[in-house]
Amino acid sequence: xxxxxxITLQKVLTYTLLVVGSILxxxxxxxxxxxxxxxxxxxxxxxxxxxPKHLYLENYTVMGQASFPILxxxxxxxxxxxxxxxxxxxxxxxxxYAFSRLQFKGRxxxxxxxxxxxxxxxxxxxxxxxxMLARFPGAGGNNWLGQGGSGFINKWPALxxxxxxxxxxxxLMRQTFYSIPEDFEEAARIDGANxxxxxxxxxxxxLKPTLTVMVLFxxxxxxxxxxxxxxxxxxNPDVHTLALGVQxxxxxxxxxxxxxxxxxxxxxxxxFALATVASLPTILLFLWLQDYFVxxxxxxxxxx
Amino acid sequence: MESTAPLPPAQTLVxxxxxxxxxxxxxxxxxxxILIPILxxxxxFFLFPVVSNFYISFTQWNGIRGAPVWIGLKNYLxxxxxPYTLIISNTLLFAVGILLFQTALAFLIAxxxxxxxxxxxxxxxxxxxxxxTSAAVTAQVAFAFISPYDGVLNEIxxxxxxxxxxxxxxxxxxxxxxxxxxxxxxxxxPVVLFLAALQGIHREVYEAAMVDGANGAQMLLYITLPxxxxxxxxxxxxxxxxxxxxxxxxxxxxxxxPANKTNVMLLQIxxxxxxxxxxxxxxxxxxxxxxxxxxxxxxxxxxMSRGQVAKN
Numbered sequence: 001x002x003x004x005x006x007i008t009l010q011k012v013l014t015y016t017l018l019v020v021g022s023i024l025x026x027x028x029x030x031x032x033x034x035x036x037x038x039x040x041x042x043x044x045x046x047x048x049x050x051x052p053k054h055l056y057l058e059n060y061t062v063m064g065q066a067s068f069p070i071l072x073x074x075x076x077x078x079x080x081x082x083x084x085x086x087x088x089x090x091x092x093x094x095x096x097y098a099f100s101r102l103q104f105k106g107r108x109x110x111x112x113x114x115x116x117x118x119x120x121x122x123x124x125x126x127x128x129x130x131x132m133l134a135r136f137p138g139a140g141g142n143n144w145l146g147q148g149g150s151g152f153i154n155k156w157p158a159l160x161x162x163x164x165x166x167x168x169x170x171x172l173m174r175q176t177f178y179s180i181p182e183d184f185e186e187a188a189r190i191d192g193a194n195x196x197x198x199x200x201x202x203x204x205x206x207l208k209p210t211l212t213v214m215v216l217f218x219x220x221x222x223x224x225x226x227x228x229x230x231x232x233x234x235x236n237p238d239v240h241t242l243a244l245g246v247q248x249x250x251x252x253x254x255x256x257x258x259x260x261x262x263x264x265x266x267x268x269x270x271x272f273a274l275a276t277v278a279s280l281p282t283i284l285l286f287l288w289l290q291d292y293f294v295x296x297x298x299x300x301x302x303x304x
Numbered sequence: 305m306e307s308t309a310p311l312p313p314a315q316t317l318v319x320x321x322x323x324x325x326x327x328x329x330x331x332x333x334x335x336x337x338i339l340i341p342i343l344x345x346x347x348x349f350f351l352f353p354v355v356s357n358f359y360i361s362f363t364q365w366n367g368i369r370g371a372p373v374w375i376g377l378k379n380y381l382x383x384x385x386x387p388y389t390l391i392i393s394n395t396l397l398f399a400v401g402i403l404l405f406q407t408a409l410a411f412l413i414a415x416x417x418x419x420x421x422x423x424x425x426x427x428x429x430x431x432x433x434x435x436x437t438s439a440a441v442t443a444q445v446a447f448a449f450i451s452p453y454d455g456v457l458n459e460i461x462x463x464x465x466x467x468x469x470x471x472x473x474x475x476x477x478x479x480x481x482x483x484x485x486x487x488x489x490x491x492x493x494p495v496v497l498f499l500a501a502l503q504g505i506h507r508e509v510y511e512a513a514m515v516d517g518a519n520g521a522q523m524l525l526y527i528t529l530p531x532x533x534x535x536x537x538x539x540x541x542x543x544x545x546x547x548x549x550x551x552x553x554x555x556x557x558x559x560x561x562p563a564n565k566t567n568v569m570l571l572q573i574x575x576x577x578x579x580x581x582x583x584x585x586x587x588x589x590x591x592x593x594x595x596x597x598x599x600x601x602x603x604x605x606x607x608m609s610r611g612q613v614a615k616n
Contacts, residue, residue, distance in 0.1 A: 098339055118601070
């Protein structure tokens with residue numbers, strides 16, 4: 001009897017803590033989403049949690065104005081997502097294959113050399129990479145010595161050149177190869193398949209779970225990428241990525257709606273609408289493919 | 305370095321000496337065909353930047369024109385004087401503050417979720433979702449929450465009859481808010497990791513302990529914590545490396561103010577390099593940052609090359 005009571009108390013405590021915790025986690029998001037459907041009066045009418053009296057959509061429709069380049073930011077970001085999935089994905093697949101399946105002299109030394117980049121924080125590369133892109137000979141008004149212009153800074157190449165070899169993904173892929181028996185490759189080899197055919201026909205289907213995890217994490221990382229675009233292209237709105245463009249436009253609602261000066265300094269409902277647009281895709285992707293995400297986070301620790 | 309699952313020797317695949325050497329030659333050629341482009345790229349965009357960053361840190365250079373001028377340790381010496389000393393201690397304060405609270409909270413949440421809980425997936429999703437948002441966007445939104453006259457937090461303070469806080473000029477409140485925001489955005493990953501590790505512990509272990517008369521606290525202390533040790537270390541090490549590089553929250557909420565009291569290394573390096581165009585000083589800052597993190601980075605690399613953290 002007493003035992004049962006204790007278990008019940010424990011249950012109550014568990015659920016209470018979890019519910020309170022998740023309310024605190026969800027509160028800012030819920031506040032932003034509800035606030036985004038409010039006009040400014042409704043928004044200030046209930047300051048703790050804005051409740052739209054009627055569904056007010058202007059915060060969203062105003063983004064459709066031609067002067068508001070959100071579709072361009074989305075397009076730029078999608079281009080980067082595709083690029084940073086394809087190239088590092090292929091590199092990781094073949095790199096992982098070389099480090100797990102191929103025997104050659106110096107394999108461990110080369111692998112350690114690659115792995116050593118993970119020992120340094122990103123900022124160590126940022127500054128010289130920025131200078132390298134800025135001083136690229138012949139680009140962006142530079143002479144052959146890399147002087148005189150701004151090189152690739154504020155241009156597309158700055159958004160596409162760095163970070164194409166992702167050592168972490170090579171590592172993850174190598175671990176996946178180790179978990180696949182070699183018999184499959186041997187059988188295909190006996191049938192006369194070459195390495196590319198083995199990769200495509202034998203391994204690609206088996207690497208799918210790891211590749212899916214990679215694709216999802218790269219997509220989210222690139223969708224949210226802010227630091228490098230801020231450094232490399234903040235001077236050119238035409239190549240802004242979503243996170244950079246949205247961050248800079250979050251407080252521009254009043255101007256966008258053409259409010260006369262003095263109406264309100266900042267149109268917070270618009271801020272929340274824009275933040276919702278920027279955040280919802282990754283959240284929906286997660287809710288749709290939650291198992292892969294969870295597996296990925298675990299894989300970072302367990303496999304990786 | 306040892307491989308996790310060593311390959312069988314090549315000769316078992318194809319017997320016979322000449323064939324074996326043929327196989328080895330094919331493998332060697334293919335390996336280098338794959339690796340040479342990777343190594344070339346990697347040397348240009350990793351080795352070269354690291355080496356040149358180290359060199360630039362001993363120079364005075366705006367990065368725009370002219371050549372770097374050697375000034376010895378001058379850039380490093382500036383990090384021994386205010387405001388740089390304050391910036392380093394702020395960074396440590398944020399990193400440790402975020403790390404400890406976040407890890408403890410994540411551990412507690414994972415323990416709760418590991419019980420027979422209905423809707424575990426929904427709870428886990430709610431804790432993880434903030435991690436999926438853009439730090440820049442949510443930091444800017446969090447800034448709206450601390451707006452002095454119409455922000456939510458001051459409305460809540462008013463509700464409890466407390467005086468409002470002008471957050472951006474109050475260093476202690478600003479620090480606290482940045483830490484709370486960072487934990488909100490960062491707690492989800494450790495929750496998922498701890499939960500996975502907890503679910504890897506077999507029920508029989510606890511059942512056996514219960515038969516022996518162990519209570520909940522003893523089981524936590526003598527079973528759960530020791531078995532989770534590798535995962536706890538992993539979470540602490542990666543968490544330290546992550547929270548030490550706090551950037552967006554500070555850039556977009558306090559800009560390091562008031563009077564540098566919330567300024568952190570990454571923001572200062574960013575400002576030195578790209579606002580003040582003092583590349584030498586910024587490079588020195590990044591070298592110092594790498595050195596401060598080196599112990600954690602080496603541990604992290606060791607864990608990774610060992611190949612696994614928590615397969616119970």
